[in-house]
Amino acid sequence: MKFSIKSGSPEKQRSACVVVGVFESRKLSAPAQALDKAAGEYLEKVLRGGDMDGKAGSTLMLHQVPGTLCERVLLVGLGKEKEFRAREYARAIRCAVKTLNDSGATDAVLYLTLLDLRKRSLAWRIRQATIVARETIYRFDRFKSKQDEARHRLRRIGFAVDKRADVAAAEVALAQGIGIGEGIALTRDLGNLPANHCTPAHLAATAQALAQEYGFDCEVLEAPEMEALGMNALLAVGRGSRQAPKLIVAHYRGGKEGEAPLVLVGKGITFDSGGISLKPGADMDEMKYDMCGAATVLGVLKACAALQLPLNLSVIVPTAENMPSGDATRPGDIVTSLSGQTIEILNTDAEGRLILCDALTYAERFAPKTVIDVATLTGACVVALGHVASGLFANDEALAHELLAAGEAANDRAWQLPLWDDYQELLKSPFADMANIGGRWGGAITAACFLSRFTKKYEWAHLDIAGTAWKSGADKGATGRPVSLLAHYLLQHAGLAL
Numbered sequence: 001m002k003f004s005i006k007s008g009s010p011e012k013q014r015s016a017c018v019v020v021g022v023f024e025s026r027k028l029s030a031p032a033q034a035l036d037k038a039a040g041e042y043l044e045k046v047l048r049g050g051d052m053d054g055k056a057g058s059t060l061m062l063h064q065v066p067g068t069l070c071e072r073v074l075l076v077g078l079g080k081e082k083e084f085r086a087r088e089y090a091r092a093i094r095c096a097v098k099t100l101n102d103s104g105a106t107d108a109v110l111y112l113t114l115l116d117l118r119k120r121s122l123a124w125r126i127r128q129a130t131i132v133a134r135e136t137i138y139r140f141d142r143f144k145s146k147q148d149e150a151r152h153r154l155r156r157i158g159f160a161v162d163k164r165a166d167v168a169a170a171e172v173a174l175a176q177g178i179g180i181g182e183g184i185a186l187t188r189d190l191g192n193l194p195a196n197h198c199t200p201a202h203l204a205a206t207a208q209a210l211a212q213e214y215g216f217d218c219e220v221l222e223a224p225e226m227e228a229l230g231m232n233a234l235l236a237v238g239r240g241s242r243q244a245p246k247l248i249v250a251h252y253r254g255g256k257e258g259e260a261p262l263v264l265v266g267k268g269i270t271f272d273s274g275g276i277s278l279k280p281g282a283d284m285d286e287m288k289y290d291m292c293g294a295a296t297v298l299g300v301l302k303a304c305a306a307l308q309l310p311l312n313l314s315v316i317v318p319t320a321e322n323m324p325s326g327d328a329t330r331p332g333d334i335v336t337s338l339s340g341q342t343i344e345i346l347n348t349d350a351e352g353r354l355i356l357c358d359a360l361t362y363a364e365r366f367a368p369k370t371v372i373d374v375a376t377l378t379g380a381c382v383v384a385l386g387h388v389a390s391g392l393f394a395n396d397e398a399l400a401h402e403l404l405a406a407g408e409a410a411n412d413r414a415w416q417l418p419l420w421d422d423y424q425e426l427l428k429s430p431f432a433d434m435a436n437i438g439g440r441w442g443g444a445i446t447a448a449c450f451l452s453r454f455t456k457k458y459e460w461a462h463l464d465i466a467g468t469a470w471k472s473g474a475d476k477g478a479t480g481r482p483v484s485l486l487a488h489y490l491l492q493h494a495g496l497a498l
């Protein structure tokens with residue numbers, strides 16, 4: 001798909017389709033009014049006929065509208081004007097692109113980017129529209145022996161700006177949207193890829209291919225090296241699998257030399273069977289998504305490198321497959337983590353925190369400014385927040401606020417949960433420094449408390465994405481969240497989130 005910025009009035013566009021919005025009930029947006037004027041109030045007439053009233057999610061395709069140079073006009077329902085916000089905007093873009101993609105049009109110009117959204121700049125509207133459009137055309141069909149050819153006919157999407165003077169700024173925002181969109185697509189591909197293809201080795205190869213493509217450093221630590229270092233918590237998780245565990249470390253250096261890096265750590269369990277604490281069978285296939293934290297940080301890394309952001313970003317991916325076997329870790333086993341703290345592994349299904357704790361300790365050697373880990377860590381987080389918000393924890397309030405704000409800006413929200421000491425007591429073990437589980441209640445919090453014991457030396461936040469990284473049911477698939485949140489956080493840091 002080719003994206004571009006277009007200026008000029010809608011009636012003068014020579015494209016296959018011009019897309020304009022209609023509010024409820026039958027209220028034309030400004031570009032639709034301009035079009036209607038050129039068309040001798042043809043649109044008003046059609047709407048009065050009752051074919052469309054502007055409800056959110058509704059569309060109406062018109063052909064050969066008089067007074068226009070385009071072949072088609074697509075009307076997109078926007079819902080009530082007073083309630084039109086970021087969420088509704090994304091829905092309108094999604095709806096338009098979906099309809100276009102199923103139509104015969106090969107190219108289109110969207111005037112939805114001119115809609116007034118309180119407090120959202122033109123750059124925001126363009127960036128967001130690009131991300132959402134890219135998300136909408138995403139397909140994961142590489143394992144279908146016959147591809148659906150009727151689709152993908154739409155090749156070019158233009159986003160409208162009011163005047164020529166806006167074009168340059170809009171093009172910057174467009175490039176940001178494309179970069180973030182490509183990062184999201186990578187994250188979704190890796191997430192959707194089944195565990196027999198997406199192994200720790202595949203994640204390592206993906207990181208190395210990115211490093212090659214964009215020219216940054218990437219190193220992969222193998223089991224013997226991790227053993228020598230003392231990463232026994234991570235190694236304990238991989239023991240039961242035929243797939244060797246790895247620690248992937250990449251450094252993108254776009255910032256000043258010597259400037260402390262931001263470190264992203266992503267949970268890379270390529271399949272979580274639970275290990276000896278085996279999971280029940282229902283929906284176990286979805287545990288191929290247990291590497292979505294890893295996929296997220298690689299997606300963010302790709303976006304960051306593609307956009308050549310002026311900052312230093314390091315990415316650490318501890319990756320392993322959690323399987324039962326004669327050599328697997330048993331409940332009750334005690335290991336010494338890289339930090340020196342000992343852990344009683346009471347439940348082998350609480351494995352994410354075990355690979356993360358060693359990666360978080362490893363992060364210390366990069367003298368980071370900030371460390372953010374991303375993990376499909378707990379079912380309890382899904383119970384708490386559902387599939388709407390990612391769970392956010394932080395040992396630094398300023399960082400928590402920045403991430404919450406980035407989530408708002410990206411329409412990819414997180415919600416903060418507490419890390420109070422009262423919860424730490426639940427991790428007591430009679431035999432080791434701590435247990436790897438905290439009992440039935442507050443599971444997302446006790447998991448985060450466990451991680452907090454390994455992150456005392458830097459500013460740290462943890463995103464539990466168990467509820468947001470993928471969708472179940474009829475539209476099963478990776479969402480690419482929270483790449484957008486983190487990319488916006490990086491843009492804000494670089495002062496580029498205009």
Ligand code: BES
Nearest residue numbers: 347349350351376377378379380437466
């Ligand atoms: N990967 C799972 C968390 C998960 C479960 C995410 C279901 C999304 C949907 C994690 O490794 C896990 O198994 N967590 C356990 C922890 C428990 C044993 C303390 C959980 O949440 O049940």
Ligand code: MN
Nearest residue numbers: 272349350351
């Ligand atoms: Mn598990």
Ligand code: ZN
Nearest residue numbers: 269272290352
């Ligand atoms: Zn897991």
